[in-house]
Amino acid sequence: MNKRKTQKQSTRENIIAAAKTIYVDKGILNTATSQIADTANIAHGTLFLHFPNKDSLIIELIDVELSKFSDNLKQLILETSDVRTILNRYLTLIQEEEGFFSTLACELPYYKRELRRQILFRQSLIREHFHQVIQQGIEQNIYAKINIPCALTFLFGTINYYLSLNKSFVQEGSVLNKFHEQIIDIFIKILQK
Amino acid sequence: MNKRKTQKQSTRENIIAAAKTIYVDKGILNTATSQIADTANIAHGTLFLHFPNKDSLIIELIDVELSKFSDNLKQLILETSDVRTILNRYLTLIQEEEGFFSTLACELPYYKRELRRQILFRQSLIREHFHQVIQQGIEQNIYAKINIPCALTFLFGTINYYLSLNKSFVQEGSVLNKFHEQIIDIFIKILQK
Amino acid sequence: MNKRKTQKQSTRENIIAAAKTIYVDKGILNTATSQIADTANIAHGTLFLHFPNKDSLIIELIDVELSKFSDNLKQLILETSDVRTILNRYLTLIQEEEGFFSTLACELPYYKRELRRQILFRQSLIREHFHQVIQQGIEQNIYAKINIPCALTFLFGTINYYLSLNKSFVQEGSVLNKFHEQIIDIFIKILQK
Amino acid sequence: MNKRKTQKQSTRENIIAAAKTIYVDKGILNTATSQIADTANIAHGTLFLHFPNKDSLIIELIDVELSKFSDNLKQLILETSDVRTILNRYLTLIQEEEGFFSTLACELPYYKRELRRQILFRQSLIREHFHQVIQQGIEQNIYAKINIPCALTFLFGTINYYLSLNKSFVQEGSVLNKFHEQIIDIFIKILQK
DNA sequence: GATGAATGAGTGTTCATTCAT
DNA sequence: TATGAATGAACACTCATTCAT
Numbered sequence: 001m002n003k004r005k006t007q008k009q010s011t012r013e014n015i016i017a018a019a020k021t022i023y024v025d026k027g028i029l030n031t032a033t034s035q036i037a038d039t040a041n042i043a044h045g046t047l048f049l050h051f052p053n054k055d056s057l058i059i060e061l062i063d064v065e066l067s068k069f070s071d072n073l074k075q076l077i078l079e080t081s082d083v084r085t086i087l088n089r090y091l092t093l094i095q096e097e098e099g100f101f102s103t104l105a106c107e108l109p110y111y112k113r114e115l116r117r118q119i120l121f122r123q124s125l126i127r128e129h130f131h132q133v134i135q136q137g138i139e140q141n142i143y144a145k146i147n148i149p150c151a152l153t154f155l156f157g158t159i160n161y162y163l164s165l166n167k168s169f170v171q172e173g174s175v176l177n178k179f180h181e182q183i184i185d186i187f188i189k190i191l192q193k
Numbered sequence: 194m195n196k197r198k199t200q201k202q203s204t205r206e207n208i209i210a211a212a213k214t215i216y217v218d219k220g221i222l223n224t225a226t227s228q229i230a231d232t233a234n235i236a237h238g239t240l241f242l243h244f245p246n247k248d249s250l251i252i253e254l255i256d257v258e259l260s261k262f263s264d265n266l267k268q269l270i271l272e273t274s275d276v277r278t279i280l281n282r283y284l285t286l287i288q289e290e291e292g293f294f295s296t297l298a299c300e301l302p303y304y305k306r307e308l309r310r311q312i313l314f315r316q317s318l319i320r321e322h323f324h325q326v327i328q329q330g331i332e333q334n335i336y337a338k339i340n341i342p343c344a345l346t347f348l349f350g351t352i353n354y355y356l357s358l359n360k361s362f363v364q365e366g367s368v369l370n371k372f373h374e375q376i377i378d379i380f381i382k383i384l385q386k
Numbered sequence: 387m388n389k390r391k392t393q394k395q396s397t398r399e400n401i402i403a404a405a406k407t408i409y410v411d412k413g414i415l416n417t418a419t420s421q422i423a424d425t426a427n428i429a430h431g432t433l434f435l436h437f438p439n440k441d442s443l444i445i446e447l448i449d450v451e452l453s454k455f456s457d458n459l460k461q462l463i464l465e466t467s468d469v470r471t472i473l474n475r476y477l478t479l480i481q482e483e484e485g486f487f488s489t490l491a492c493e494l495p496y497y498k499r500e501l502r503r504q505i506l507f508r509q510s511l512i513r514e515h516f517h518q519v520i521q522q523g524i525e526q527n528i529y530a531k532i533n534i535p536c537a538l539t540f541l542f543g544t545i546n547y548y549l550s551l552n553k554s555f556v557q558e559g560s561v562l563n564k565f566h567e568q569i570i571d572i573f574i575k576i577l578q579k
Numbered sequence: 580m581n582k583r584k585t586q587k588q589s590t591r592e593n594i595i596a597a598a599k600t601i602y603v604d605k606g607i608l609n610t611a612t613s614q615i616a617d618t619a620n621i622a623h624g625t626l627f628l629h630f631p632n633k634d635s636l637i638i639e640l641i642d643v644e645l646s647k648f649s650d651n652l653k654q655l656i657l658e659t660s661d662v663r664t665i666l667n668r669y670l671t672l673i674q675e676e677e678g679f680f681s682t683l684a685c686e687l688p689y690y691k692r693e694l695r696r697q698i699l700f701r702q703s704l705i706r707e708h709f710h711q712v713i714q715q716g717i718e719q720n721i722y723a724k725i726n727i728p729c730a731l732t733f734l735f736g737t738i739n740y741y742l743s744l745n746k747s748f749v750q751e752g753s754v755l756n757k758f759h760e761q762i763i764d765i766f767i768k769i770l771q772k
Numbered sequence: 773g774a775t776g777a778a779t780g781a782g783t784g785t786t787c788a789t790t791c792a793t
Numbered sequence: 794t795a796t797g798a799a800t801g802a803a804c805a806c807t808c809a810t811t812c813a814t
Binding site: 204 | 775778780
């Protein structure tokens with residue numbers, strides 16, 4: 001592969017990295033593309049050479065980030081089938097990128113339908129994992145016969161709520177860290193007989 | 194009362210009504226004040242005669258709506274202390290204004306700090322009611338000794354999640370109607386011994 | 387004369403008084419007519435009942451003020467024909483209404499041609515007085531045979547300059563008071579042989 | 580130099596030139612930025628690409644103009660120390676840009692404090708020059724021992740007065756040209772023993 | 773005569789996107 | 794490929810004046 005292409009790839013990653021910094025910091029919807037370009041140390045126009053429009057950049061950025069997240073999660077999930085352990089790791093992973101997920105929680109309703117669908121699809125894969133593990137627990141008579149999808153919405157909804165209003169729950173630091181144990185406890189309660 | 198005053202009042206309510214229509218329909222943050230004026234059939238400048246700025250209109254609109262909601266809720270709550278009944282009524286009330294509460298859930302993180310605080314304060318009053326009723330249940334040995342605030346965050350977080358992503362859960366109609374029973378069931382599960 | 391007319395007259399004076407307060411305080415060109423009405427404790431529309439437009443109010447206000455000033459000046463001038471004395475009194479009179487004359491100096495170039503002409507005409511009457519007195523002095527061989535109009539422009543120009551930039555010359559208090567003696571001294575110097 | 584940069588520079592100068600035309604013609608404070616853009620044959624938004632806001636454009640415009648003026652003046656001043664000659668040249672320079680200085684005289688009281696300070700600082704440098712030359716004259720016993728700062732205020736105040744009310748002194752053409760000799764004569768008179 | 777609600781053209785400024793260089 | 798100057802529609806907000814009450 002020639003130098004051109006690698007350089008182009010590098011610039012592209014550059015932009016995404018800059019966009020992510022901004023995303024984590026203050027969200028991207030209310031940030032001008034020119035500022036993203038500034039942060040990436042490229043010309044404003046260059047941004048539109050790599051992404052046809054602002055939305056595409058957002059889509060790519062989120063996709064990259066969620067991919068990384070999913071990969072990490074999959075590894076962790078394969079090692080165990082204990083719900084408490086998996087949930088514990090899931091929350092820890094989110095905490096590690098809490099800035100990102102906070103913005104995601106806030107901006108999600110404003111993304112174009114297609115992107116929103118994409119993001120929710122990824123989340124549904126994660127739900128699927130939880131679903132299976134819980135299903136096993138039910139079959140093994142460990143958990144009660146509950147409506148799993150709805151229980152999971154309680155879980156994801158609550159996490160989403162904490163994330164989107166984090167500044168109202170903690171002045172600084174991680175919300176999820178603060179409520180980590182409580183979230184797990186209540187969710188386990190939901191599962192129990 | 195003076196005709197002048199009634200007409201002014203009428204225009205004001207006109208504006209709020211138009212704003213609410215738009216609020217329910219597509220949110221207000223991303224709507225131009227000129228469009229609100231158009232919808233209210235008044236001149237653009239007239240809007241600023243009744244509200245010093247866009248934020249004030251939003252604050253008033255939300256305040257009016259939440260007041261109505263609170264009043265309704267209070268009446269209902271006084272009649273019973275059964276959690277299931279109260280929650281049932283709470284959800285029904287939200288369903289009746291689901292468009293409004295959907296937008297509120299989405300835009301909340303973007304409101305000025307003061308307005309956000311105001312809204313969350315109103316919500317905290319409602320939490321308080323639930324808290325008391327649940328506390329009673331615990332003291333009467335009906336419910337388990339759970340962490341009430343955290344349980345309530347699960348409840349409100351989940352409702353908020355459904356509301357903010359309603360279009361992703363239902364193509365049309367009310368999300369809360371669809372998941373009404375499930376929400377109640379899971380929440381009661383959380384309370385149980 | 388009936389009550390109506392006197393009341394109307396009173397309201398009119400009310401408006402002018404309010405306008406003057408504002409004029410002295412922060413100028414009138416950059417003040418909204420609604421604020422003038424507020425200050426006068428009348429309805430916004432009432433202002434346009436007494437004055438067809440903002441300009442007319444300004445014209446009247448300035449005319450009233452300059453009339454009072456002229457009357458005062460005339461009295462003082464008649465008592466003496468000593469230039470130093472007259473100039474001294476002239477400056478003292480301006481000092482007593484320095485806020486008014488400061489604004490006048492700043493806003494003068496922005497008034498409609500007609501008003502500007504009116505104001506400058508009044509000033510020309512004052513110039514005339516000075517002119518005559520100086521002319522007498524020259525004829526009595528007290529002063530040098532100078533170009534009187536030009537000398538007077540030096541005087542009025544300088545006073546105008548101090549007034550229009552007063553905040554740059556003094557932090558607070560009267561500029562003319564600070565430079566009172568110097569102005570007189572230099573002007574007398576111009577007259578001397 | 581890059582074609583891009585020269586073109587940008589050209590547009591910038593274009594804007595300043597348009598702004599100056601308007602400045603000379605009718606002042607800039609009461610002119611819309613959109614009209615300046617029209618005059619410069621650029622899009623309205625382009626103006627704000629070159630200047631962050633209207634004030635910055637005004638500051639730059641005035642700074643450029645006063646710099647040119649100062650440079651010219653410095654050269655002239657170095658060649659002689661005769662007050663009459665210097666004053667003569669000073670007036671001639673102003674006459675060459677009389678439209679500009681007229682507007683400056685009118686708008687000065689309305690500029691933001693910082694810009695006003697800047698302009699008055701530049702003027703104070705010019706005062707300084709005059710001061711020194713007059714001081715020399717006094718030491719060489721050519722001039723009387725007068726209060727130099729005050730005498731200079733008479734000079735600058737008078738010039739300012741002519742400029743700000745030029746349309747009232749002459750129907751068309753240069754005021755300063757008309758009163759050029761008289762200004763010099765009177766000022767010399769002030770200096771004389 | 774007095775009111776004050778309504779008007780609507782006008783303001784300075786922002787920003788995603790285009791395109792000549 | 795990368796650049797960055799240019800665009801122009803959009804925005805929230807102001808204010809002298811009108812006119813129905």
